[in-house]
Amino acid sequence: MRLLVSLLLCLCIPAALAAEANAPKLDIGKGGQCVKDTQWMRKNHMHMLKHQRNETVRKGVRVEAEALKACVECHASTSDNSVTAREDSFCVGCHRYAAVKIDCFECHASKRKAEVASKEVK
Amino acid sequence: MSDIDTQRRQFLKTSAGAAAIAIAPGMMLYQTAQGDTQAASSTVRWGMLVDTAQCKEGCNDCVNACNKENGLSGKTGTTDSQWIRKIEIKDVSSGRALSLPMMCQHCEHPPCVDVCPTQASFKRADGIVLVDRHLCIGCRYCMMACPYKARSFVHETLTDQNPDVPRGKGTVEACSLCVHRIDKGQIPACAEACQNKAILFGDLNDANSEIYKKVRSVASVQIRADLQLNPGVRYQGL
Numbered sequence: 249m250r251l252l253v254s255l256l257l258c259l260c261i262p263a264a265l266a267a268e269a270n271a272p273k274l275d276i277g278k279g280g281q282c283v284k285d286t287q288w289m290r291k292n293h294m295h296m297l298k299h300q301r302n303e304t305v306r307k308g309v310r311v312e313a314e315a316l317k318a319c320v321e322c323h324a325s326t327s328d329n330s331v332t333a334r335e336d337s338f339c340v341g342c343h344r345y346a347a348v349k350i351d352c353f354e355c356h357a358s359k360r361k362a363e364v365a366s367k368e369v370k
Numbered sequence: 371m372s373d374i375d376t377q378r379r380q381f382l383k384t385s386a387g388a389a390a391i392a393i394a395p396g397m398m399l400y401q402t403a404q405g406d407t408q409a410a411s412s413t414v415r416w417g418m419l420v421d422t423a424q425c426k427e428g429c430n431d432c433v434n435a436c437n438k439e440n441g442l443s444g445k446t447g448t449t450d451s452q453w454i455r456k457i458e459i460k461d462v463s464s465g466r467a468l469s470l471p472m473m474c475q476h477c478e479h480p481p482c483v484d485v486c487p488t489q490a491s492f493k494r495a496d497g498i499v500l501v502d503r504h505l506c507i508g509c510r511y512c513m514m515a516c517p518y519k520a521r522s523f524v525h526e527t528l529t530d531q532n533p534d535v536p537r538g539k540g541t542v543e544a545c546s547l548c549v550h551r552i553d554k555g556q557i558p559a560c561a562e563a564c565q566n567k568a569i570l571f572g573d574l575n576d577a578n579s580e581i582y583k584k585v586r587s588v589a590s591v592q593i594r595a596d597l598q599l600n601p602g603v604r605y606q607g608l
């Protein structure tokens with residue numbers, strides 16, 4: 249049993265490392281401490297967002313840190329303030345790689361609030 | 371399967387042992403909320419009292435404030451979104467003219483909610499009637515059902531939305547009573563913008579609120595009260 253586990257681990261780790269090596273290089277914007285660790289977010293961010301959206305829209309429970317707006321605030325590129333503008337933008341980079349279409353930004357702002365506000369003034 | 375395919379899968383799968391422990395399945399669904407994250411309360415009934423005597427003919431401040439707050443274009447064509455409109459009415463026999471703002475009346479028994487096939491149209495616990503655009507299929511039944519012509523359909527692709535007010539093509543929208551402001555403890559943009567204080571916003575259930583007292587001391591009516599929808603928006607001097 250032990251042998252099997254260690255064998256599996258040995259097989260897993262190089263595969264994992266290979267995946268990391270091949271992973272898309274992202275512009276993570278300001279980045280920093282997220283609400284969960286990276287691997288958890290990679291796998292579950294959509295569930296968190298969907299859960300939070302229902303809580304917010306239907307019940308009025310607003311958890312600032314888990315709002316899509318908060319994701320954009322941290323992860324929008326520091327050069328263009330966007331999470332979708334370029335191939336390596338935070339959302340686009342991974343979603344291209346994983347071949348999953350993002351619908352969020354047809355309605356939600358993909359730019360930092362500061363950027364949107366500055367446009368209004370012009 | 372090609373090399374890139376297996377690696378892409380690996381990237382999404384949790385690979386390292388340590389990370390696997392971190393994800394107890396489903397745990398995020400029961401995460402406890404943090405900070406001031408109170409749900410809308412059913413003891414509250416948000417409403418407005420419009421004093422038509424204070425509303426000036428030709429003044430468009432409330433409409434402009436709404437457009438700016440919610441990122442509307444301000445155009446008034448048949449396919450443009452209008453959440454609030456200024457209406458001029460005149461009694462033909464007496465010649466008395468009035469000017470007043472009309473927006474979603476936030477009905478207690480909203481027909482828009484009754485007809486919605488997807489439950490996108492809904493009433494929040496505190497009486498605010500909203501469209502959950504995640505569920506809206508754009509059928510526009512609610513627009514037909516609303517007796518106040520309060521709702522608009524978004525016909526064109528939108529860009530640069532206000533981060534607080536998501537809006538998008540193919541869905542129906544209407545006055546949200548500035549729900550994003552209310553949840554921050556602010557009053558709706560139109561009420562704040564009116565220099566004549568013609569729009570009084572508040573909790574119709576709170577005995578200490580100005581609107582509660584005023585509704586009980588001055589004559590006010592609901593528009594099309596005969597429909598018995600019990601709108602949260604009332605008009606004085608109509």
Ligand code: SF4
Pocket residue numbers: 473474475476477480481482483499515516517518519520521544599
């Ligand atoms: S005014 Fe129209 S859109 Fe607003 S709640 Fe009543 S029926 Fe619905």
Ligand code: SF4
Pocket residue numbers: 482485486487488489490491501505506507508509510511512513541542
């Ligand atoms: S347009 Fe949207 S909100 Fe209106 S009835 Fe249809 S699904 Fe419901």
